[in-house]
Amino acid sequence: xSDIDSRHLLPSLSLERNEVVDxxxxxxxxxxxxxxxxxxxxxxxxxxxxxxxxxxQPIVTMKGLIATASAALTLARVxxxxxxxxHSNVVLFEPSAVTTDSVHNIYVDYADDGFEGEIRVVYGSxxxxxxHERHHEVGSTFLRHSTRPERxxxxxxEDAVHGGCLHAFSGxxxxxxxxxxxxxxxxxxxxxxxxxxxxxxxxxxxxxYMQSKKNNASFVAQAKSKxxxxxxxxxxxxxxxxxxxxxxxxxxxxxxxxxxxxxxxRTKYLANTTYNDYQYQEMGPMRFxxxxxxxxxxxxxxxQDHKMVFQLADTLNKLNGNKSEVAVNFIPWIQSSPNLPAxxxxxxxxxxxIPSAAQIKANSSLVYPAAEPSDPDAAALAEDATESxxxxxxxxxxxxxxxxxxxxxxxxxxxxxxxxxxxxxxYHLNFSTDTVDYVAGAGSSPLWGSLYDDVYFAATTWRTIDxxxxxxxxxxxxxxxxxxxxxxxxTGLAYDDATGKVSLSWRTDPLAVNPESEDYDYAVVAxxxxxxxxxxxxxxxxxxxxxxxxxxxxxxxKVALHYKTRFWEKLDPPIIGxxxxxxxxxxxxxxxxxxxxxxxxxGVILASYTSGTPARSVAALSTADHVGLVQRxxxxxxxxxxxxxFTGAFERQCWEVDEHQAGAWAAPLVGQQELYLPAxxxxxxxxxxxxxxxxxxxxxxxxxxxxxxxxxxxxxxxxGLVDEAKQVVxxxxxxxxxx
Numbered sequence: 235x236s237d238i239d240s241r242h243l244l245p246s247l248s249l250e251r252n253e254v255v256d257x258x259x260x261x262x263x264x265x266x267x268x269x270x271x272x273x274x275x276x277x278x279x280x281x282x283x284x285x286x287x288x289x290x291q292p293i294v295t296m297k298g299l300i301a302t303a304s305a306a307l308t309l310a311r312v313x314x315x316x317x318x319x320x321h322s323n324v325v326l327f328e329p330s331a332v333t334t335d336s337v338h339n340i341y342v343d344y345a346d347d348g349f350e351g352e353i354r355v356v357y358g359s360x361x362x363x364x365x366h367e368r369h370h371e372v373g374s375t376f377l378r379h380s381t382r383p384e385r386x387x388x389x390x391x392e393d394a395v396h397g398g399c400l401h402a403f404s405g406x407x408x409x410x411x412x413x414x415x416x417x418x419x420x421x422x423x424x425x426x427x428x429x430x431x432x433x434x435x436x437x438x439x440x441x442x443y444m445q446s447k448k449n450n451a452s453f454v455a456q457a458k459s460k461x462x463x464x465x466x467x468x469x470x471x472x473x474x475x476x477x478x479x480x481x482x483x484x485x486x487x488x489x490x491x492x493x494x495x496x497x498x499x500r501t502k503y504l505a506n507t508t509y510n511d512y513q514y515q516e517m518g519p520m521r522f523x524x525x526x527x528x529x530x531x532x533x534x535x536x537x538q539d540h541k542m543v544f545q546l547a548d549t550l551n552k553l554n555g556n557k558s559e560v561a562v563n564f565i566p567w568i569q570s571s572p573n574l575p576a577x578x579x580x581x582x583x584x585x586x587x588i589p590s591a592a593q594i595k596a597n598s599s600l601v602y603p604a605a606e607p608s609d610p611d612a613a614a615l616a617e618d619a620t621e622s623x624x625x626x627x628x629x630x631x632x633x634x635x636x637x638x639x640x641x642x643x644x645x646x647x648x649x650x651x652x653x654x655x656x657x658x659x660x661y662h663l664n665f666s667t668d669t670v671d672y673v674a675g676a677g678s679s680p681l682w683g684s685l686y687d688d689v690y691f692a693a694t695t696w697r698t699i700d701x702x703x704x705x706x707x708x709x710x711x712x713x714x715x716x717x718x719x720x721x722x723x724x725t726g727l728a729y730d731d732a733t734g735k736v737s738l739s740w741r742t743d744p745l746a747v748n749p750e751s752e753d754y755d756y757a758v759v760a761x762x763x764x765x766x767x768x769x770x771x772x773x774x775x776x777x778x779x780x781x782x783x784x785x786x787x788x789x790x791x792k793v794a795l796h797y798k799t800r801f802w803e804k805l806d807p808p809i810i811g812x813x814x815x816x817x818x819x820x821x822x823x824x825x826x827x828x829x830x831x832x833x834x835x836x837g838v839i840l841a842s843y844t845s846g847t848p849a850r851s852v853a854a855l856s857t858a859d860h861v862g863l864v865q866r867x868x869x870x871x872x873x874x875x876x877x878x879x880f881t882g883a884f885e886r887q888c889w890e891v892d893e894h895q896a897g898a899w900a901a902p903l904v905g906q907q908e909l910y911l912p913a914x915x916x917x918x919x920x921x922x923x924x925x926x927x928x929x930x931x932x933x934x935x936x937x938x939x940x941x942x943x944x945x946x947x948x949x950x951x952x953x954g955l956v957d958e959a960k961q962v963v964x965x966x967x968x969x970x971x972x973x
Contacts, residue, residue, distance in 0.1 A: 324342060324343075324344060324345070324353065324402040324409050324410030326340060326341075326342055326355070326400050326402060326410050326411070326412045330413075330415070330416060331415070331416035331417075331418060332388075332390050332394075332415060332416070332417055332418070333390065333417070333418050333419065333420035334390055334391065334392050334393070334394050334417060334418070334419055334420045335390065335391070335392045335420045335441055336389075336390050336420055336441060336973065337387065337388065337389045337390070337440055337441050337444050337951075337956050337973055338387075338388045338390065338956055338957075339385045339386070339387060339388070339455060339954070339955070339956045339957045340355065340372070340385055340386045340387070340388050340400060341384065341385045342383065342384060342385060342386065342402075342410075343384075344377070344382055349377060349404075350376075350377055350378050350379065351376065351377060351404050351405075352374060352375070352376050352377070352404065352405070353374065353375060353376075353377055353402055353403070353404055353409070354371065354373075354374040354402070354403045354404075355371075355372040355373055355374070355386055355388075355400060355401070355402050355403075355453075356368035356369075356370065356371045356372060356400070356401050356403065357369050357370055357371075357372060357388075357394065357398055357399070357400055357401070357415075358370075358398055358399070358401065359395075359398055359399070360397070360398060360399040360411070360414050362401065364406065365401070365403045365406070368401070369394065369395055369398060370391055370394070372386065372387075372388050372389075372400065372453065373386055373387070373388075373450055373452075373453025373454070374450055374453065375450055375453065375454045383454040383455055383456075384455065385455040385954070386453050386454060386455060386954070387444060387452060387453050387454075387455060387954045387956055388400075389441060389444045389445050390417070394417050395417065396416065396417045396418075397414045397415070397416070397417070398414065398415060398417070399411050399412045399413065399414055399415060400412040400415065438915050438944050438947065438948065438971050439971075439972045440947065440951055440959065440963075440971055440972060440973040441972055441973065443915070443948070443951055444951060444956075452952075452954060453954070454954060455953065455954030455955055455956075456953040456954055456955070458481075458482050458483045458484075458955070459485055460483070460485065460755040460756060460953065461485045461486075461487075461753075461754045461755045461756075462478060462483065462485065462486040462487070462754060462755065462756050462757075462758065462949070463486070463487060463489065463736065463738055463752075463754040463756070463757040463758065464486055464487065464488045464489070464757075464758050464760060465488075465489050465724055465727075465738065465757060465758070465759045465760060465761055466488075466489075466490060466491075466497065466759065466760035466761040466925070467488050467489075467490030467492075467494075467495035467496070467497065467707075467714075467718065467720075467760075468495075468496065468497020468498060468499075468760055468925070468938060469496070469497055469499065469706070469707075469935055469938040469939060469942075470497075470760040470924040470925045470926070470938040470939065470941050470942040470945070471488055471490075471497075471758070471760035471924070471942075472488070472495060472496075472707065472710045472714065473546065473938075473939050473942035473943075474486075474758050474760065474924060474942045474945060474946055475488060475710075475713070475714055475717070476549070476553075476710070476713065477942060477943070477946040477962050477966070478946065478949075479713075480961070480962070480965070481950065481955070481958035481961055481962065482958070483958075486717060487717050487718070487719065487754075488714055488717060488718045488719070489719050489722050489724060489738065489740075490718065490719065490720050490721075490722070491721070491722065491723040491724065491761075491765075491893075491894050492720065492721070492894045493720050493721050494707070494720070495707045495710060495711060495714065495718070495720075496704060496706070496707030497518075497707075497760075497894075497895070497938075498518040498519065498889070498895060498898070498899070499518050499519060499703045499704060499706060499707055499935070500516070500517040500518040500704075500887060501514050501515070501516055501517070501518075501702030501703055501704035501705075502514060502515055502516075502517050502794055502885035502887070503702070504794060504796040504838050504883045504884070504885060505796050505836070505881060505883040509701040509702055509704065509705070509708075510701070511835075512701070512829055512830045512833075512835055513796065513835065513836050513837070513838050514701075514702045514827075514838060515792075515794035515825075515827070515838045515839070515840045515885065516698075516702065516703055516792075516840070517792045517794065517885060517887035518703070518887075519703060519933075519934070519935055520567070520698060520703070520825070520840075521567040521569070521696050521697065521698045522540050522543055522544075522564075522567070522696065522697050522698065522935070522936075523537050523540055523689075523690045523691070523693030523695075523696055524536065524537060524540070524693060524695040524696060524697055525537060525693060525694065525695045526631070526635055526689065526692050526693050526694055527694045528628050528631070528632060529628075530628045531628070534694070534695075535632060535635045535636060536635070536636075537635050537689065537690065537693060538635065538636055538637065538638070538967075539638050539931070539936045539940070539967075540934070540936045541967065542936055542939045542940065542943075542966065542967050543935055543936060543939065544564065544697075545966070545967070546562075546706070546939060547562035547563075547564065547699075547706070547709075550562055550706070550709040550710065550713075551709070553713060554709055554712060554713075560705075560708055560709045560711075560712060561705070561709070562699060562705045562706055562709050563699065563700040563701075563705075564697040564698070564699060564700065565697065565698060565699070565700045565828065565829060566695075566696065566697065566698075566828060567696035567697055567698040567811075567828045568696070568810065568811025568812045568826075568828045569691075569693070569696050569812060569813065570591075570812045570813070571809065571810050571811055571812035572590065572591060572592035572595075572807075573590045573591070573592055573805075573807045573808060573809045573810070574590060574591050574809060574812050574813070574814030574815075574824070574826075575588045575589075575590060575591075575814040575815065575816050575824055575871045576588070576589060576590060576591040576593075576594050576814060576815060577601075577815045577816065577817045578594060578600055578601045578602065578817060579601050579602040579603070579604060579817055580602050580817055581600055581601055581602045582870075583600075585873065586870065586873075587870065587871065587872070587873055588816060588817075588818075588870060588871050589601075590807070590809075590814075591814065592807070607668070607669060607672040607673075608668050608669075608672075609666070609668070609669055612665060612666065612669045613669050613672050613673055615665075616659050616663070616665050616669050616670070616673040616674075617673055619658075619659065619663055620655055620658070620659065620673065620674070623653075623658060623681070624650075624681060624684070624685065625648075626685065626688055630644075630685075631688065631689050631692065634685065634686055634689040635689055638686060638930070638931065639930075641685070641686070642682070642930045645681075645682045645685060646908055650680055650681040650682040650685065651680045651681075651682055651904070651905070651907050651908045652680070652904065652905070653680065653681055653904065654674075654677050654678050654679055654680060654681065654904050655673075655674040655677065655681060655684075656670050656671075656674040656675060656676055656677055656678070657678070657904065658681070659673060659674055678903050678904055679901060679902075679903065679904070680902065680903075680904050680905075680907060682907065683901075683932070686931055690934070698828055698829075700829065701829075703935075706935075722740050723740055723741075724738050724739070724740050724761070724769065725739055725740055725741060725749060725768075725769055725770065726738070726739040726740075726749060726751075726769050726770035726771070727739070727757060727759070727769055727770070727771055727772065727921065728751075728770070728772060729772045729919035729920060729921075730753075733753070734755070734920065735753040735754065735755065735920075736753070736754050736755070736756060736757040736919065736920045736921060737751045737752065737753050737754075738751060738752055738754065738757065739751040739770070755920065756920045756921070756922070756949060756952070756953075757920065757921045757922070758921075758922050758923075758924060758945055758946075758949060759921060759922070759923050759924070759925075760924045760925050760942070760945075761925065762787065762895055762896065762897060762900070762925060762927060763781065763782045763783075763785040763787075763900075763927055764785070764787045764895065764896035764897040765894070765895070765896055766782050766923075767782050767783045772918070772919045772921075774918050774919070775913065775916075775918060777909070777910065777912070777913040778910075778913040778914075778916075778918060778923075780910070781906075781909075781910035781913050781914075784906070785900055785902065785906060785910065785927055786900070786901050786902060786903045786906065787890075787896065787897025787898065787899065787900055787901060787927075788845055788846065788897065788898050788899050788900075788901035788933070789845065789846070789849040789850050789853065789888075789889060789890035789897060789898055790843070790844065790845035790846075790849045790888075790889050790890075790898035790899075791842070791843075791844050791845075791849045791852050791853050791860075791886070791887065791888040791889070792840060792842065792843050792844075792885075792886070792887045792888075793840075793841050793842040793860060793861060793864040793884060793885070793886050793887075794838050794839065794840050794841065794884060794885045794886075795838065795839055795841045795861075795864065795865060795868060795880060795883075795884050796836065796837075796838050796880075796881045796882075796883035796884065797836060797837050797838070797839065797876070797879040797880055797881060798836055798879045798880075798881055799834070799835075799836060799837060799879060800827075800830075800831075800832070800833065800835065800836075800837035801837070801872070801875050801876075801879050802826060802837070802839070802872060803831065803832055803837075805872065805873075805875075809826055810826070810831060811826050811827065811828045811831065812825070812826060813825040813826075813840075813843075816867060816870075816871065818867045818870065819848070820842070820844060820848055820851065820852045820863055821841075821842045821844065821863075821864065821867045822842060822843050822844030822845065822848065823840075823842075823843040823844075824839065824840065824841055824842070824843070824867075824868075824871065825839070825840035825843060826839060826840075827839075836881070839868065841864045841865070841867065841868050842863075842864040842867065845898065849888065849890065849898075850890065852888070853888035853890055853891055857886055860886060861884050861886065865877075865880060868880075898933070899926060899927075899932050899933035900925075900926060900927035900932045900933075901932065901933075902932070907930070911928075911930065914928040915944070915948065917948060917949075917952050920952075922945045922948050922949055922952075923945070924938075924941040924942050924944070924945035925938060925941055926938040926941060928941045928944075928945075929941045929944075940967075943962060943963070943966045943967070943968045943971075944968070944971065946959075946962055947959045947962055947963055947968060947971055947973075950962065956973070959973060960973050
């Protein structure tokens, strides 16, 4: 190339192996087509003032290699001594093939760092002469020295034509054009959103979300250096931090009101022991359903949604280098066993103990008869009507096992969110109040909850975490400790229209009039609405504001008692793991540890697990009175040995009066679920809400994790980082998110 006049040189390209560049000059503009083996294509139209070509031959023909950076996929440019005209060349990258009704990032580079002005990107025929011939406009922005986005967002419409090109215009002048784009009909390899979405719109459709924005701010992708507040160090907040790190967003900070991370995961290690001593009980979630064996077909199906917990454990173990002190390992959980205490409706054995499930199964007379309904025939009809409406057929339960998203849609279509069992019987079928009370009580929860719980609790295989579920947040701690503030109780969230910043406020001194505060670009709020409703907040839409202020939460209380030995495993007959029930007021379920069975270690029983209205009554007891009630119940279940073995050590957790939670889990009332869910899928004042209360199942760790996937995807799309959003979706089971 030494014989070519330097005035005719194109801006130099840094070259790399296996990618080819062809260039030809026409005298007024140089057309550079690059084809990347990585599947990216670019075509550059450079508007330079050139001398006429010599002998009508192209000034430059290069066969060489072109560099791409895998993260940004941009062309590197070496400064050229050739003066530029008023318009610079723009390099457009895009996937070499796209599908209709999808969203993509377009990667760009700028050959002239000095260019300022408006740039409009459109899609149309590759030989179009002017912007008016476009098929559709992708977006526009104004380029300044300090504002040079590396990528734009392209929402490909349903009717995009095959084989067109992306074009960049500055005013009437074409300054960039891509190679032809292969446009295919969207076959949607993941679950088709139309197959799982419901009319009320709570399903997160990324394409529709971006189409709804329709403004230039959403066309320009933002930098990954944005400052993100994660409010709440529970499982949804922790996973949000991991997901952001995984796509290169590292300027986030977790603010947690308590002195620990983990939220409602609350493993208690009794009698001043540690997790290595195996003397613990779970005061929050305890187990994970793995699979169900269906008797009608003899097939075993995995419960798909809870797999995210196992995926998270694998990821954390790898990130922590498989260090044993922060390892998350699963062990079998025993959900039921034959000798568990059972509800005998007040009957007691001659020795004063409560009969076991096996004893009642062998002799039904060990249960006192329940009170008879005033109208037995009506009660039988009401029970049949409820079962018919629920239609908890093996086929429906299998569908929930394999795809809870589709099952949610079906539940809405079937009216499972419009009725509680009591309301359905009384107001739809006109049964008497007495019959309704006998069959269903006066509950106001939608029937949907009983459906998915039926599947989960029908599981035949369960897992729990060795050394306690606390192992999950313990594994997170090394990854977040340098970007974590504990003991800071947020009291307000504000948005500044002028700066576009979100401000968190708190008070170190509760009596201080003026709070302290810190600004962020976005806030991901992973705090229960039972706490958020006390904050000073922006003027959210009425739907979101009502969800925050009225979402119902369930209450529950647990008491764990510590014993000198695992004596229950030596009884005749022995109790080996599992959760039983009692008829003692205020006790509810009794659960036995599934770890270190038949060991010589001291033992811990979850001696009382009660929820609902009874939990509110026991929460009002003094700690001494509550523990006394529970210990007496253990004597009634096991005999005097429970008194001999009790060490006096205990743990008590009543979630409704927990200052950091104010409730055990979200329990939407009839109408709340389908009404409020759509509100969580809109970003208001640069704030996104996550947590199990924003999911479609509640009370399970999966629900919190799933909300983090949705919330992070939503945040990334708000920032225009489409490729990162797709990475999160594909990696974390987000098959219900259509991108």
